[in-house]
C-alpha cells in the first residue's frame with residue numbers, strides 16, 4: 359500500500375535535525391569560548407585529523423541553509439544552542455554576541471515560516487567547565503540549569519519547542535567511559551558520575567524551562583537501539599537484556615519516575631553512593647514528549663571478556679546483512695520495535711522521532727547525487743513508524759538526521775548523512791535525490 363504524508367495525520371510534525379558543533383564552524387567568532395569538542399578535535403583524535411573550525415560555515419551563512427529548508431518545504435528545524443557561545447566560560451556573564459546570533463537565526467526561521475525546535479545540549483560542553491570535572495562534577499546540574507534559564511529568557515518568546523539533552527547515553531558512554539568522544543575520559547567511575555549528573559540536569563532543566571516559558575512543548579532526546587540475542591541460549595538472552603537495559607532504559611526510566619533499572623543491570627548499583635536523599639524524585643520530570651533517536655539494531659551475545667556487562671555486540675559486518683558507512687545494520691523494523699517497547703511505559707509521554715537517517719558513500723555526478731540507498735532507508739523507516747502508529751503508538755513526529763552533510767564526531771567528514779551534499783572545499787550545496795524525494799513527499803507529490 360502506498361502511504362502519503364496525509365496518512366500520518368495533519369498534526370504529525372515533519373522536520374530535519376542538526377547540532378551546533380556539527381554545522382556552525384566559527385569556532386572562535388564573536389567571543390565564543392572553547393568547547394570540549396574544540397579541544398578534542400585539536401588533539402587529532404578524529405579520523406583524518408578532521409576538525410570543525412569551519413564545518414558547514416552555518417554561523418556565517420545560515421541564510422543559505424534556511425533557504426534550502428524553505429525550498430524543500432520542511433516545516434520544522436531542529437538545531438542546538440552552543441553553550442560556550444552563550445557562556446564562554448560556562449557560567450555568567452552572558453556573551454551578547456552569541457545571543458545575537460541565535461536571535462538572528464530564530465528570527466530568520468520565523469520569517470521563513472519554519473518552526474524552531476531547540477536542543478539545549480548537543481555535546482559541546484564549555485572547556486572551562488570540563489576543567490572543573492565537567493559532567494563528573496555534581497555542580498554541573500547548577501551550571502546547566504542557569505544556562506537553561508538564560509536560554510529560556512532570551513529565546514522563550516519565539517521558540518515553542520525545546521529539547522533539554524541530546525542522547526545522554528552516548529555522550530556519557532563515548533565521552534566518559536570509552537574515551538572515543540570528547541572529553542576523552544574513560545572508566546566506570548567517570549561514566550557513572552556523568553550519567554547521574556546528566557540525568558539530574560535533564561529533569562532540573564526541564565523544570566527551569568517549564569517555569570521560564572509559557573506553554574512551551576518540552577522534551578528531551580534518548581538514543582535507542584533495538585536489541586536481539588544472538589541465539590536462543592539463556593546466556594545470550596540474559597546478555598541482550600543487560601544491553602537493552604543499558605542502552606534503552608537506564609537514561610529514560612529515571613525521568614519517568616522509575617529510578618535506575620538496577621535489578622536488570624546490577625552494575626548500576628554502583629550508582630548508589632552517588633545518590634543523595636531526594637534524588638529519585640528530582641530525576642523525574644513530566645516531559646511533554648520524548649525524542650526517540652534510532653538508527654539500527656544490535657545483535658548481542660554473552661561474553662566473559664566484557665567487564666560489568668558480560669555481553670558483546672556481533673558487528674553487522676560479520677552478519678551478512680546490509681550496513682551503512684557507520685557499520686550500522688540497515689534494519690527498519692528496529693524503529694517499530696522500539697516505538698512499541700517505549701509505548702508500554704504507563705506514563706510515557708508522546709514520542710517524536712527526533713533523529714533517523716543514514717550515511718552512505720555519495721557521489722556527485724552531473725550535479726546530482728543518486729542516493730537511492732538513503733531514500734529507501736528513509737522510506738522503510740517511515741513505513742515501520744506508520745505501522746506502529748496505526749497500532750496505537752502515540753508517535754507524533756519524524757525528523758531526518760540531517761539537513762546537510764556535516765562533521766560526524768569521531769568520523770569527521772567521512773560519514774555523510776545529509777539530504778544535501780556539501781563540498782567542504784567550496785561549501786557548495788547539492789540537493790541529493792533523497793532530499794528531492796523528502797521534499798516531494800512533504801508537498802504531497804510522492805509516496806512511500
Ligand code: FCB
Pocket residue numbers: 377380524525528581651713759766767775
Ligand atoms: C546521533 C547524534 C547526531 C549524529 C547522529 C548520526 O547519535 O545525536 O549528532 O551524529 O547520531
